[in-house]
Amino acid sequence: MSIKPAVDLKIAEQILARYPAEPRHLISVLQDCQLAYRYLPREVLELVARRLAVPIGKVYGVATFYKAFSLTPRGEKVLRVCTGTACHIRGAPLILNELCSRLRIKPGETTGDLKYSIEAVNCVGACALAPVVVVNDVANGQVNVTKARRLIGVSTAAAKDGN
Ligand code: FES
Numbered sequence: 001m002s003i004k005p006a007v008d009l010k011i012a013e014q015i016l017a018r019y020p021a022e023p024r025h026l027i028s029v030l031q032d033c034q035l036a037y038r039y040l041p042r043e044v045l046e047l048v049a050r051r052l053a054v055p056i057g058k059v060y061g062v063a064t065f066y067k068a069f070s071l072t073p074r075g076e077k078v079l080r081v082c083t084g085t086a087c088h089i090r091g092a093p094l095i096l097n098e099l100c101s102r103l104r105i106k107p108g109e110t111t112g113d114l115k116y117s118i119e120a121v122n123c124v125g126a127c128a129l130a131p132v133v134v135v136n137d138v139a140n141g142q143v144n145v146t147k148a149r150r151l152i153g154v155s156t157a158a159a160k161d162g163n
Helices: 009-017 023-037 042-052 056-065 085-089 092-103 145-151 156-160
Strands: 077-082 116-121 133-135 138-140
Touching: 009 023, 009 042, 023 042, 023 056, 042 056, 077 092, 085 092, 092 116, 092 145, 133 145
Parallel strands: 077 116
Antiparallel strands: 077 133, 133 138
């Protein structure tokens, strides 16, 4: 599911006011906007392009080049399920499946209430802890289905009831 919330451009205006209106501040401005909106809305990219006098194509180029930027809304919690070899062998597909079915979204999607996003990612460099799920910037190791449910606030009792 992909839901785009209404965009409050005042936030971007406040961010832009913190920087001189020069092209060299593009990445810093985009970083602040990403943090504030949790993604880079089209309207914000257009505003930033105008204010910093950067061609819109270049702004999109930067916004799509860096993994830290997203053009679609992300949830408050971004669950990155490692699907690298070590994690795959130790059950990552099961965990990914559990999280997706509980939240009723697919990898790359965000829940309608903008609480969770799920991403299937390559090795996150913590193979000894496999399988790994990174929630925002915190790595959770040796994740099993029960632990995966806890990461999204589903208690084991509720899970048994099918809730
Ligand atoms: S394969 Fe998952 S952390 Fe390396």
